[in-house]
Amino acid sequence: MSTIAFKEIKKGTTILIENEPYEVIDRSFRAKQQREAMATVNMKNLLTGKVLTRNFQSSAQVEEITLEESKAQFLYEDGNEYHFMDQETYDQFPLTEEQIGDAINYLKEEIIVRIKKFNDKPIDILLPAEVSLKVIDSPPGVKGDTAQGGSKTVTLETGMKMNVPLFIKEGDNLIIKTKSGNFDRRE
Numbered sequence: 001m002s003t004i005a006f007k008e009i010k011k012g013t014t015i016l017i018e019n020e021p022y023e024v025i026d027r028s029f030r031a032k033q034q035r036e037a038m039a040t041v042n043m044k045n046l047l048t049g050k051v052l053t054r055n056f057q058s059s060a061q062v063e064e065i066t067l068e069e070s071k072a073q074f075l076y077e078d079g080n081e082y083h084f085m086d087q088e089t090y091d092q093f094p095l096t097e098e099q100i101g102d103a104i105n106y107l108k109e110e111i112i113v114r115i116k117k118f119n120d121k122p123i124d125i126l127l128p129a130e131v132s133l134k135v136i137d138s139p140p141g142v143k144g145d146t147a148q149g150g151s152k153t154v155t156l157e158t159g160m161k162m163n164v165p166l167f168i169k170e171g172d173n174l175i176i177k178t179k180s181g182n183f184d185r186r187e
Contacts, residue, residue: 002063002064003061003062003063003064004061004062004064005059005060005061005062006027006039006041006056006057006059006060006062007029007037007039007059009024009027009039009041009062009064010024010027011024011025011026011027012024013064014046014064014065014066014067015043015062015063015064015065016062016063016064016065017043017062020045020046020047021045021046021047021065021067021118021123022043022044022045022046022052023043023044023046023124024041024042024043025042025043025044025051026041026042027039027040027041027042028040036057036059037057038055038056038057039055039056039057039060040053040054040055041053041054041055041056046067046099046116046118046123046124047099047118047123048098048099049096049098049099049100049101050098065118067116067117067118067123067124068116068117068118068120069114069115069116069117069126070086070087070088070114070115070117071086071087071088071112071113071114071115072084072085072086072087072112072113072114072115072122072125073085073087073110073111073112073113074107074108074109074110074111074112074113075092075109076109077107078094080096080097081094081095081096081097082094082095082096082097082100082104082107084113084115084122084125086115086122087112093122095122095123095124095125099123099124100124100125102181103125103127103178104158105156105158105159105160105181106127106131106133106158106160106176106178107158108131108133108157108158111128111131112128113125113126113127113128114126127178128178129177129178129179130175130176130177130178130184131175131176131178132173132174132175132176132187133156133157133158133160133173133174133176134156134157134171134172134173134174135154135155135156135157135164135168135169135170135171135172135173135174136155136156136157136170137154137155137170138152138154138155138168138169138170138172139152139153139154150165150166151163151164151165151166152164152165152166152168154168154170156174156176162176162181162182162183163183164183165183168183168186172186172187173186173187174186174187175187
């Protein structure tokens with residue numbers, strides 16, 4: 001753990017505020033005449049999933065932390081909880097929908113993810129760069145609607161809906177980029 005000033009913080013930095021880990025989502029600075037610049041920091045509490053905006057003196061010090069990481073396998077969903085198994089210790093643990101966020105759209109049974117831990121307690125997941133998801137509902141594509149390639153909305157096995165080219169049909173496996181959420185290719 002090291003101490004850094006808010007003016008040195010970058011997007012994605014993990015910091016400790018009031019003994020809780022936060023990930024910096026965005027930060028900006030504003031300066032007024034003859035006053036020290038203020039840093040406005042948007043950050044996500046990694047324990048609760050809530051987003052918080054705070055103002056700090058840009059020279060104020062904060063503790064930067066590094067979270068432990070390990071691999072885990074997604075097992076199943078039970079209401080608002082998503083259960084995983086650590087690949088090293090074989091311990092099973094739940095994470096809430098708030099902790100996982102939009103990653104829920106990419107979770108299917110047996111997928112391997114990286115888990116972030118704070119004080120040996122799992123708090124967040126990191127998805128692989130791309131995942132393969134099966135199309136479970138696809139309306140028929142109508143040719144001739146556009147001069148260029150058209151698109152349609154399909155439903156994937158996780159319940160996520162997305163726009164894809166007209167040639168995609170029910171039963172196809174699609175490769176989806178998890179950072180952007182975009183269709184990449186058909187498997």
